[in-house]
Amino acid sequence: xxxxxxxxxxxxxxxxxxxxxxxxxxxxxxxxxxxxxxxxxxxxxxx
Amino acid sequence: xxxxxxxxxxxxxxxxxxxxxxxxxxxxxxxxxxxxxxxxxxxxxxxxxxxxxxxxxxxxxxxxxxxxxxxxxxxxxxxxxxxxxxxxxxxxxxxxxxxxxxxxxxxxxxxxxxxxxxxxxxxxxxxxxxxxxxxxxxxxxxxxxxxxxxxxxxx
Amino acid sequence: xxxxxxxxxxxxxxxxxxxxxxxxxxxxxxxxxxxxxxxxxxxxxxxxxxxxxxxxxxxxxxxxxxxxxxxxxxxxxxxxxxxxxxxxxxxxxxxxxxxxxxxxxxxxxxxxxxxxxxxxxxxxxxxxxxxxxxxxxxxxxxxxxxxxxxxxxxxxxxxxxxxxxxxxxxxxxxxxxxxxxxxxxxxxxxxxxxxxxxxxxxxxxxxxxxxxxxxxxxxxxxxxxxxxxxxxxxxxxxxxxxxxxxxxxxxxxxxxxxxxxxxxxxxxxxxxxxxxxxxxxxxxxxxxxxxxxxxxxxxxxxxxxxxxxxxxxxxxxxxxxxxxxxxxxxxxxxxxxxxxxxxxxxxxxxxxxxxxxxxxxxxxxxxxxxxxxxxxxxxxxxxxxxxxxxxxxxxxxxxxxxxxxxxxxxxxxxxxxxxxxxxxxxxxxxxxxxxxxxxxxxxxxxxxxxxxxxxxxxxxxxxxxxxxxxxxxxxxxxxxxxxxxxxxxxxxxxxxxxxxxxxxxxxxxxxxxxxxxxxxxxxxxxxxxxxxxxxxxxxxxxxxxx
Numbered sequence: 001x002x003x004x005x006x007x008x009x010x011x012x013x014x015x016x017x018x019x020x021x022x023x024x025x026x027x028x029x030x031x032x033x034x035x036x037x038x039x040x041x042x043x044x045x046x047x
Numbered sequence: 048x049x050x051x052x053x054x055x056x057x058x059x060x061x062x063x064x065x066x067x068x069x070x071x072x073x074x075x076x077x078x079x080x081x082x083x084x085x086x087x088x089x090x091x092x093x094x095x096x097x098x099x100x101x102x103x104x105x106x107x108x109x110x111x112x113x114x115x116x117x118x119x120x121x122x123x124x125x126x127x128x129x130x131x132x133x134x135x136x137x138x139x140x141x142x143x144x145x146x147x148x149x150x151x152x153x154x155x156x157x158x159x160x161x162x163x164x165x166x167x168x169x170x171x172x173x174x175x176x177x178x179x180x181x182x183x184x185x186x187x188x189x190x191x192x193x194x195x196x197x198x199x200x201x202x
Numbered sequence: 203x204x205x206x207x208x209x210x211x212x213x214x215x216x217x218x219x220x221x222x223x224x225x226x227x228x229x230x231x232x233x234x235x236x237x238x239x240x241x242x243x244x245x246x247x248x249x250x251x252x253x254x255x256x257x258x259x260x261x262x263x264x265x266x267x268x269x270x271x272x273x274x275x276x277x278x279x280x281x282x283x284x285x286x287x288x289x290x291x292x293x294x295x296x297x298x299x300x301x302x303x304x305x306x307x308x309x310x311x312x313x314x315x316x317x318x319x320x321x322x323x324x325x326x327x328x329x330x331x332x333x334x335x336x337x338x339x340x341x342x343x344x345x346x347x348x349x350x351x352x353x354x355x356x357x358x359x360x361x362x363x364x365x366x367x368x369x370x371x372x373x374x375x376x377x378x379x380x381x382x383x384x385x386x387x388x389x390x391x392x393x394x395x396x397x398x399x400x401x402x403x404x405x406x407x408x409x410x411x412x413x414x415x416x417x418x419x420x421x422x423x424x425x426x427x428x429x430x431x432x433x434x435x436x437x438x439x440x441x442x443x444x445x446x447x448x449x450x451x452x453x454x455x456x457x458x459x460x461x462x463x464x465x466x467x468x469x470x471x472x473x474x475x476x477x478x479x480x481x482x483x484x485x486x487x488x489x490x491x492x493x494x495x496x497x498x499x500x501x502x503x504x505x506x507x508x509x510x511x512x513x514x515x516x517x518x519x520x521x522x523x524x525x526x527x528x529x530x531x532x533x534x535x536x537x538x539x540x541x542x543x544x545x546x547x548x549x550x551x552x553x554x555x556x557x558x559x560x561x562x563x564x565x566x567x568x569x570x571x572x573x574x575x576x577x578x579x580x581x582x583x584x585x586x587x588x589x590x591x592x593x594x595x596x597x598x599x600x601x602x603x604x605x606x607x608x609x610x611x612x613x614x615x616x617x618x619x620x621x622x623x624x625x626x627x628x629x630x631x632x633x634x635x636x637x638x639x640x641x642x643x644x645x646x647x648x649x650x651x652x653x654x655x656x657x658x659x660x661x662x663x664x665x666x667x668x669x670x671x672x673x674x675x676x677x678x679x680x681x682x683x684x685x686x687x688x689x690x691x692x693x694x695x696x697x698x699x700x701x702x703x704x705x706x707x708x709x710x711x712x713x714x715x716x717x718x719x720x721x722x723x724x725x726x727x728x729x730x731x732x733x734x735x736x737x738x739x740x741x742x743x744x745x746x747x748x
Contacts, residue, residue: 015051016515020522021507022053028503028547029060033067035551036558040071042632043561046157047081047172048453049703054504061500065493072489072559076482081560083485086478089739122747147329147745148411150567154634154649157563161477163411164329165740168478181649185567185636187323189330189747190257193639196647 080171084160086141088167095119095145106130106138114138120149120162123191125182130199132174139171150185153199161186174201208600208691211292215285216598216691218294221301222278223591223598225308226271227678230584233266234671241623241664244641245657256640257321257748264324265315268425268579269343270308275587276432277304277350280377282594283435284354286693287371288361296356300349307342310335321748323638325418326398328409331744334402341395344388351381358712369710372452373439373695379459380431382716383466386723387424390417390470401744408741412479412734419470420727427466427495429579431459433586437506437539440590442696444536445529447513450505452698453705458498458505463715465495468726475562479739484730485559491726492557499550506543512699534609538589541617545581548624549574567638569660570631573624581620588674589613595681596689603689604680608673615670623663630656 075081095101100117104126107115114136119126121144132138142151144162151168152159160168174180184195208216236259243250243259250256281297313335314320320336358370358378370378394417401409438455442448449455471488474480507525514525530536552574555561565571592609596602603609635642635653642657644650 015053016508016512017520018051018053018508018511019520020511020514020525021504022057023522024507025057025500025504026060028550029057029064031547032551032554033064036068036554037071039555039561039564040075040558043081043157043564044075044079046155046564047079048451048457048706048709049700050454051451051508054454054501054508057504058497058500061497065496068554068558069490069493072486072561075560076486082482083475083560083563084478085480085482085485087481087737088478089737091740092742093740122745147742147747148327150636152567152634152636157560159476159563159566159568161567163415163478164742165411166478168476179648181634181644181647183634183636183644185639187257187327187330187638190321191747192257193641194644196644198647 081157084168084170086166086168088169089165090143090167092143092145092164095143100141101143106132116140118142118151118162120144120151120184122146122189123195125151125184125195125197128197130197132199132201134177134201135173135175136201137171137173139169141167141169143167147188148186149188149195151182152185153180153182156180159185177201212691214294215281218297218301219278219282219594220598222274222281223594225305226275226278226587227591227675229266229271229274230588231671231675233263233271234668236260236263236266238664238668241661244639245661246641246643246654247658247661255318255321257323258315258318260638261315261321261323262312265311267584268324269340271587272429272432272579272583273343273347274304276380276428277301277347279432279435279587279590279594280354280380281350282598283373283377283439283695284357287374287695288357290357290360290364292357292360296349297353300346300353302346303349304343304346307339307344307346310339310342312339314339318748325422327418328398328401328411328414329742329745331402331746334399337395337399337402341392341399344391347384348388351385354378354381369705370712371695372449372455372698373435375456375710375712376431376435376438376459378712379456379463379715380428380435382712383424383431383463383719384428386463386716386719387421387428387467389720390420390467393417394421408743410734410738411742412477413738415474415477416471416727416731416734419473420467420723421470422473423470424466426575426579427462429583430499431462433539433542433583434458434462434502436586436590437502437543439695440593441506441536441539442509442513443694444533444593445510445513447509447696448699449696450508450512450699451703453703453709454501454505456705456709458501460709460715461498461501462495464719464722465491465498467719467723469495469557471730472557472562475559476566479734480730481733484733487726487729489557489559493554496550496554496557509696509699532610534603534606534613535589535593537610538585538592538613541613542582542585542589545577545585545617545620545624549578549582552577552628565631567636568631569627569635569637572637573627573631576620576627577624581617581624585613585616585620588616591674591678595678597691597693599682600687600689600691601681601684602686604677604684609677612670612673612677615666615673619663619666619670621663623660623667626656626659626663630660
C-alpha cells in the first residue's frame with residue numbers, strides 16, 4: 001500500500017474547488033473580448 | 048493526465064473567443080474589403096524616378112470617379128510633399144521607396160503601410176471628413192526619420 | 203543538498219551562473235539609462251543638444267535590453283536549474299565557452315553601435331547597412347547560446363542514461379524545451395546573417411530586402427517566446443516554492459512548453475502584415491497560427507492561479523480574494539513575478555489585437571507596439587528576472603539578500619512606472635504617434651497637438667523605471683558585498699500538486715518536438731517564402747543613412 005502513503009493533501013478524484021481561478025480567467029477573458037471588439041469597431045470607423 | 052473541468056471550460060471559452068475574432072475579421076475582409084496592404088508589384092529601386100507612374104508622383108482621377116495617388120518615399124521626404132484630395136474621394140495609394148524601408152502612415156485613418164525598395168505597396172481609403180491630414184514615415188530610416196512627413200488636404 | 207560546506211563543484215557552477223547574472227545586470231542598468239534618456243528627449247519638454255544621437259541610443263537600448271539582458275539571464279537560469287536539479291559530475295568547459303563567445307559577440311556589437319557604425323536599431327533591417335562587425339558580433343552572441351543549449355542537452359541525456367524510463371525533472375524539462383525552441387528559431391537569423399554579412403563586407407552588391415525581413419521575423423517572434431518561456435520556467439517551478447505551493451499539473455506544464463516549441467516559430471509574419479510582397483491569404487493564415495500560440499498562455503494563466511488557489515485551499519481559504527490575500531506579496535521575488543503577471547494581462551490583450559490581421563493597421567509601427575512589448579518583456583519578463591535575482595544571488599553566494607524591503611519597493615516602483623509608461627504609449631499609439639522617432643512635433647502639425655501629454659506621461663513612467671533600476675543595482679551590489687554569509691544555497695523546485703496523476707510518455711519526450719516544430723515552420727512558411735523565392739524581384743544596394 002506504499003503507493004498511497006503520500007496521498008496529496010488535496011483529494012484527486014473530484015476536481016479541486018478552484019472557484020477563484022475560474023472567476024479570474026473568465027474576467028480576464030471578458031476583458032480581452034470587450035477590448036478587442038472595441039478596437040474592431042474603431043477599425044471599421046477608420047476604414 | 049487529468050484536465051480540471053474548469054480548465055476545459057476556460058480553454059473552450061478561449062478557443063471560442065478566438066473563433067469569433069476570426070469570423071469578424073473574415074466578415075471585414077470579404078464583405079467590406081478591409082485587408083492589410085499586400086501589393087505584389089515590383090519595381091527597380093534604383094530607377095524609380097524613370098519608372099511610370101512614379102516618374103510623376105501625385106493624384107490622378109480615373110474615369111470611374113475614383114482616384115489613384117502615386118507616392119515615392121525616399122530619405123527623408125515623400126514625393127509629392129503636398130496633395131489635395133476632394134472630399135469623399137476614394138483614393139488608392141501606390142507607394143514605393145527608392146532607398147531604404149520607409150513607413151507610409153496617415154494618422155486617424157487606416158492607411159498604414161510599408162514602403163519597401165523593390166516593391167509597390169497599395170492601400171485604398173475614402174476620405175469622407177475634410178481637413179488637414181499628416182502623412183508620416185513610421186519605420187526607422189535614418190538620421191532624419193523624425194522629420195519625414197508630408198501634408199494631405201481634403202476639401 | 204545538505205547544509206555542509208558547499209563542494210568545489212557547486213562553487214564552480216555558482217561562479218558560472220554568477221557570470222551570467224553580472225552581464226545581465228550590467229546590461230539592464232545601462233539599457234535603462236539609455237531608455238530614460240530617450241523618454242526625456244522625446245517628451246518634448248525641451249530640445250536635446252545636437253550631439254545627442256537619439257538613434258544610436260535607441261539601438262543601444264534595444265540591443266542591451268532585448269538581446270543582452272534577456273539572453274544572458276535566460277542562459278544563466280537554465281544552467282542553474284539544470285545543474286541543481288541534476289546533480290552529477292560535469293565539466294563546465296562548454297558552458298564557459300558559451301559565455302565567452304556571447305561576451306565577445308556582445309562587445310563587438312556594442313562597440314560598433316557606440317562608435318556610430320551600427321545605428322540600425324536592434325532589428326537591423328536591410329538595406330540600412332551597418333558595419334559588418336555588428337552582424338558578426340550578433341551572430342557570435344547567438345552562437346554562444348548554442349553552446350549553453352548543448353550543455354543543457356548533455357545534462358538531460360546524462361540524466362536519461364542514468365535513469366532509464368524516469369521523466370526528466372520538470373524544471374529541467376521546461377528549460378531544455380526553451381532551448382529546443384531556440385535552436386529551431388535561431389536557424390532563421392543565422393540564415394539571414396548568411397545574406398547580411400557578405401553584403402556588409404561588400405562581397406555581394408545587393409540584398410533581397412523582403413527575404414531578410416522574412417528570415418528575421420521567422421526568428422524575431424520565437425525570440426520573444428524565448429523570453430516568455432524563460433519567465434514561465436520561473437513562474438511554474440520557482441514561484442510556488444515561495445509560498446509553499448505546488449505545480450498545478452506536471453503533464454499540463456510539459457504540454458504548455460511543447461505547444462510553445464511547436465507554435466512559437468510558424469507565426470512570424472504577423473510582424474509583416476503591412477508589407478508588400480506577401481499575399482493577404484498568407485497573412486490571414488498567420489493570424490490563425492498566432493492565435494494558436496495564445497493557447498499555451500491561456501493554459502498558463504489558469505495553471506498559475508490554480509497553484510495559488512490550491513495553496514489557499516490548503517490554508518482553509520476559498521475564492522478569488524481569499525487566494526490573493528493568502529499570497530506572500532511582501533516577498534520581493536514573488537512580488538516581481540506576480541506584478542509581472544498583472545502587466546502580462548495588458549500584454550496578452552495587446553498581443554491579440556496586434557495579431558488580428560487587418561486590425562494591425564490601427565497600430566502597426568505606432569508607439570502602441572512599444573507600449574505592448576513593454577508589458578510583455580519590459581514588464582513581466584524583466585520584473586520576473588529582477589525578482590528572481592533576489593532569490594538567485596543568495597543561492598549562488600550564500601550571502602543574505604541586502605535590505606529585502608528595498609528590493610520589494612524596487613519591484614513595485616518598476617510595476618508603477620511600467621504601468622504609466624505603457625498605458626500612455628498604448629493611447630498615444632491609437633492617436634497615431636509613430637514609434638522609433640527622435641521627436642513627434644512634425645513642425646507643429648495639427649495632428650500632433652493631442653500627442654504631447656502622452657509623451658510627457660511616458661517620460662514620467664521612464665523616470666520611475668530608471669529610479670527602480672538604480673534601486674535594483676544598489677540591492678544587488680549590497681547583497682554581493684554582504685558579510686552576512688548565512689543564506690542557504692540549497693534549492694528545491696516546485697513539485698506537482700497531485701502525486702497520483704500520471705504524465706503520458708509523449709509529453710515526456712523532448713527533442714522530437716523540435717523536429718516536428720521545424721517541419722511545421724517550414725510547411726507554414728512554404729507559401730509566403732515560396733512566393734518570395736519564385737519572384738525575388740530586385741536587390742537593393744546597401745545604404746548608410748545616419
